[in-house]
Amino acid sequence: MIDSGDTAWVLIATALVIMMTPALGLFYAGLVRSKNTLNTFMMCIAALAVATVMWVVIGYSLAFDDGNGFIGGLGHVFLKDVAFEPRDGSTIPHLLFMAFQASFCILTVALVSGAVVERMRFAPFLVFAALWSVLVYAVLAHWVFGGGWLQEAGTLDFAGGVPVEMGSGFSALAAALVVRARKDYGRQALLPHNSVYVLLGAGLLWFGWFGFNGGSGLGAGESSVLAFTNTLLTPAATLVVWFALDLIRGRQVTAIGAATAIIVGCVGITPAAGFISPGWALALGAVAALPSYGVIVWRPRTRVDETLDVLAAHGVAGLTGILFIGFFAQESWNGVADGLFYGDAGQLAKQALAVAVTPAYAFLATFVILRVIGLVMPLRATEREESLGMDIVQHGEEAYATGEGAILVAHDGAAEDERAVAEPV
Amino acid sequence: MKLVIGIVRPEKANDVLESLYRAEVRGVSMSRVQGHGGELERVETYRGTTVKMGLSEKVRFEVAVSEEFVQTTIDALCEGARTGEVGDGKIFVVPLERAVRIRTGETDQSAVTPVGA
Numbered sequence: 001m002i003d004s005g006d007t008a009w010v011l012i013a014t015a016l017v018i019m020m021t022p023a024l025g026l027f028y029a030g031l032v033r034s035k036n037t038l039n040t041f042m043m044c045i046a047a048l049a050v051a052t053v054m055w056v057v058i059g060y061s062l063a064f065d066d067g068n069g070f071i072g073g074l075g076h077v078f079l080k081d082v083a084f085e086p087r088d089g090s091t092i093p094h095l096l097f098m099a100f101q102a103s104f105c106i107l108t109v110a111l112v113s114g115a116v117v118e119r120m121r122f123a124p125f126l127v128f129a130a131l132w133s134v135l136v137y138a139v140l141a142h143w144v145f146g147g148g149w150l151q152e153a154g155t156l157d158f159a160g161g162v163p164v165e166m167g168s169g170f171s172a173l174a175a176a177l178v179v180r181a182r183k184d185y186g187r188q189a190l191l192p193h194n195s196v197y198v199l200l201g202a203g204l205l206w207f208g209w210f211g212f213n214g215g216s217g218l219g220a221g222e223s224s225v226l227a228f229t230n231t232l233l234t235p236a237a238t239l240v241v242w243f244a245l246d247l248i249r250g251r252q253v254t255a256i257g258a259a260t261a262i263i264v265g266c267v268g269i270t271p272a273a274g275f276i277s278p279g280w281a282l283a284l285g286a287v288a289a290l291p292s293y294g295v296i297v298w299r300p301r302t303r304v305d306e307t308l309d310v311l312a313a314h315g316v317a318g319l320t321g322i323l324f325i326g327f328f329a330q331e332s333w334n335g336v337a338d339g340l341f342y343g344d345a346g347q348l349a350k351q352a353l354a355v356a357v358t359p360a361y362a363f364l365a366t367f368v369i370l371r372v373i374g375l376v377m378p379l380r381a382t383e384r385e386e387s388l389g390m391d392i393v394q395h396g397e398e399a400y401a402t403g404e405g406a407i408l409v410a411h412d413g414a415a416e417d418e419r420a421v422a423e424p425v
Numbered sequence: 426m427k428l429v430i431g432i433v434r435p436e437k438a439n440d441v442l443e444s445l446y447r448a449e450v451r452g453v454s455m456s457r458v459q460g461h462g463g464e465l466e467r468v469e470t471y472r473g474t475t476v477k478m479g480l481s482e483k484v485r486f487e488v489a490v491s492e493e494f495v496q497t498t499i500d501a502l503c504e505g506a507r508t509g510e511v512g513d514g515k516i517f518v519v520p521l522e523r524a525v526r527i528r529t530g531e532t533d534q535s536a537v538t539p540v541g542a
Binding site for chain 1: 436466471
């Protein structure tokens, strides 16, 4: 039975999540050097293109059609039998459910790009995005959302701690290892070129996350209200703790740190949003800051150029959130299950199962996918191209072109039609 | 005293700084400039408008040195900036009439000698 209120909210929530992908593009683009701005942003736009098409063609079916515990069936290939009739137990049209889940797949593919920006070529990234969205995202989504074995085992994941956060984070680690470090990594300071983009991107991501978590109740009911509110509380607590950590470590509160904290908080609450009380959501925000902060401080000292710290911000924070459910889930709030703290130690074991298996699958599958693509085409730009910047090399454009001294090329290519733009006749 | 001006590729600017540092040449200014020196033109396209970029981004180093440091500076600039492709840039050496260190009022030779050298 379709409920118009539920449908209206999930329609809006879907649009909010779709906005998160360009918001992530802005966040990532600000974190790279100016000569790679467009390429970095374009990897997120590429996810909108490739992941959407793959989702409609086969990804949705493999994630949400009945199949076995590992992967779904082929009953919904090309959206076969996906129309207005709701799925069992749902109050929104099946087609809308598909679109809402598609927006998650798109964002997750875009997240992984953070590990390989500033040196991976655009063409192999498109191939990677297509394969990864099906072979990793759809599989993990089936495990926890589509009736797969983790869902059967009783693992709780409200809005994607398994497929989105741990899936992207540990895939990012594998991608960084296969594509290898940027040529200047560890030799030169590689600094964010526009911190305002980073803050604005983080802010827009937070805004979109209200649809991401708030929409994951697939309606406008109590669990959605709880998830929505917790999405405000947790990142706020993470910000406060991050400020404190920054003060202790460097005596100054940093803007890039604040932007990172917003992401870490949003990620931490993602799996737990509809399962824990608002009080525990605040506590989760504080707790989630610690391991992610630690990894962000430690990672740049290694040879692993996981460039934009997807592992720390998404993998580790998502893992924290998944485990947190096992301790502090509360049936009086969620109507589903209690955690260890409220009398059910078994729930913690179910959460730990997801934490043990998801990173391993995401890491191995991504590693193999990229190695195979690498056999067919070079994954990386040459050193010379890398120093010129990926914007000019891959796209023939610059983010901050002045146009000074640019000469118009006539469409027939005749030399006498060329004149400098700066000197109009 | 000479003023050594090196105009180099922006992507080689860090290598130049490194090689100047290794050659113990201290006291450098750098600025971003645009110029044209016969390099192959880069073509860019924006929504159907195709343009040849007539001017390329360059970085201009200026180093004021005493006579015995001129060759060292030139060598360091060449080492850091050379790729072997058209567009590596130019070095100009021009005579320097006077130099003053603002903080102390020292002039000429002592003004271009780094503190502590």
